Amino acid sequence: MTLSELKSADSTLALLRDPYRFVSRRAAELGAHVFETRLLLRRTTCMTGAEAARVFYDPTRFQRDGAAPPPLQKTLFGQGGVQGLDGEHHRQRKALFLQINHPNRVEALAEAVTQEWERAVADWMAAGQIDLYPQVQLLLTRAVCAWAGVPLPQAAVETRTRQLTALFDDAGDIGLGHLRSRAARKAAERWAADVIEQIRSGQLSVPDLSAASVIANYQEPDGQPMSPRIAAVELLNVLRPTVATAVYITFVGHALDANPDWRERLASGDQGEDRAFIEEVRRHYPFFPAVTAIVRHDFEWQGHRFPKGRRALLDLYGTNHDPRVWEEPSRFNPERFLDEEPDAFAFVPQGGGDPAVHHRCPGEPISTRLMDVALDQLARRMSYSPLEPGRSVDFGRLPALPGGGYPVRLLGAGDR
Template sequence: MRDRSLPRLVSVDSTLSFLREGYDFVSRRCDRLGTDGFRTRIMLRPVTCLRGPAAARAFYVPGRLSRRGAMPGGVLALLQDKGSVQTLDGVAHRCRRLLFLSLMADERLRMARQMLREEWQAASSGWRAREIVLADEVGPILTRVALRWCGIDPAENAPQRRCEELTAMISCAARIGPGHLRARALRRRAEVWAREQIRAARSGAPDPGTPLDRVARYRGPDGIALPREVASVELLNLLRPIVAVGRYIVFSAHAMVNHPEARAALVSEEVGLRAWGDEVRRLYPFFPVIGGRVIEPFSHEGHRFAPGDWLLLDLYGSNRHPSAWSEAGRFDPRRHLGAPATTGGFVPQGGGSMRIGHRCPGEALTAALLSEATALLLESGFDAPPQDLSIPRTAIPPWPASGLRLRL
């Protein structure tokens, strides 16, 4: 018989509360209940919500949870989509994951940073003596970076259209209504384009070793090439996250404006840039939760989880958990200069094993691009006029209310 160690919310269903409260939904209830987990229903399905380092360690034990059926269909359709690496388990997942990890070699990370610097400098030449909204500027820059890094010529592939499509996938994944439906239509348009990229790569001779080439020619453990539809999904799963890094870039500038003393201490040395970026990723809202379906039964905090149980791990709340961080709500990049005091307390893009788990395989690329963008912001010597710098934690994912207006 299932134990009853975790409290259950009295509400019949928490879907509307989750949509209304966004990033604060799980932690607010955990704080009220004096616990790091509770049971409720979302979309009328029983779910257990957990937070904190101990929960993250339990959640990311290899082979314990599956991502299949753990994400609402609308979110899955705009983000990972069916057949992607994150929806796989076992040998198929590990083999496909190695493809993505092989693209994170130091040489390719340096290449991404150089491309970002080039595209940033080309765009910023038109920023002088005028005010810009950074949230509007980073998407087109990163779209060109993403295309170039994957081995696709932006000049021949309508970067404005690609930016519109990739941006919509990110900004509308958690929405309902007309905005979500429009994003689904843009996603379908992007998939048509991506399938043509895969077809052309397989029939031609793309630059060897580029992500486009590697995805187009990848063969699974059965020795069979990916169906073109699946390969196109994985190509989009390389492009879209690069554009999503724009959120962190805007948040990095936001941190510079809100914490001038930390900005004054920041220097363009890699260790300092990386620590700054890690603190931005820890403290600012990106993914609110991650879902999993239990494969292997286990116990956590006295509660027994059975196969098929649905779990949601609060990433935002875990990154701010007081058991992992002193003064957890304070922005302080210096806390990342040493080894983490607690495993499972830093999970902005998931946790656990990078090689065999479900942690985001592109995390190294995210960190590299964020370091480079932080250096570029620092070099620009920007200042920010008075504006609304609040970040609504009910929008998933959010921008600063003003979009972050800057003068260079």
């Protein structure tokens, strides 16, 4: 076995044990940014760093059709959605998400989330003590459904929150959690397809610019609407990751506790540095470990052969911590975002490149704006004390979270 080839070893267990750091650690051991191994019994080329990201996002070299591991298609992604499309078909479907996430619509969602947050604080104060992560899931589900034109009766809030959460929070599990996530995918697709059919038949009337309306009325390149099932997958591609922003919001809380000087600075500031803090949360903390693609045609890069059909995996967490780009990468330091725009292939918490062209997440304006709302609430408006402020992040969990969640005790309303 050459140093850069670990062909005989299947690294699935090593990856599951340390999903965020497996690739960068192995790459560092090998002194390479590309290496081969086997994952889920399939030969896979692992890549890490900004230069590798630039190659990975070149659509002449890589395609996404057939790239997602089947267990994730049955849970996190669903089948037939934008994630697996290529070329013109991908660009057109992607435009749908950029329309849904138009800046005016992002502001409308931020307002809905702020209202839900303020309502929730009153309940949290009555309860005295809460775990922020599940509570934020609930309020985000309420807000995003109202915003997206998806009816959500009060009695269904908990069930739908649980289902949307299981799509991302249980998807990386290999045991019971995986089965829960598969069941949630089936139930959530039935629910979303039903909403699409009701809009199309005129039984349900929703605002024109809402996500449900835009998706229900979207026409594929052949002039046909998407099937209700695929439309459901795309509607869930809006609802699920918006609720998943609860993970980043939990990390905003964790980062404020871990960096009291920054809490102080933000609390007394004019919000001008909020975004730098949020970007550093997205760089520093682990969330989405990696993305996959398939080699389109044989090519070579940095002396490494990429044969047609090979699955490649780009390490997002490791790229965000690459010491060639980031000074003291493991230090939480929002100042690195104060003056400079990060490079689109070096800062990749939600994928790299241009969201209109590449597979980069179209939801960054939503997740960052909802993190703004949360930061404002946590640093300036709410009065609370974390019950376990020193808890370290559990890197073995997918998605990673502070071990044991993020319990807080409400002390009273702040300066609202």
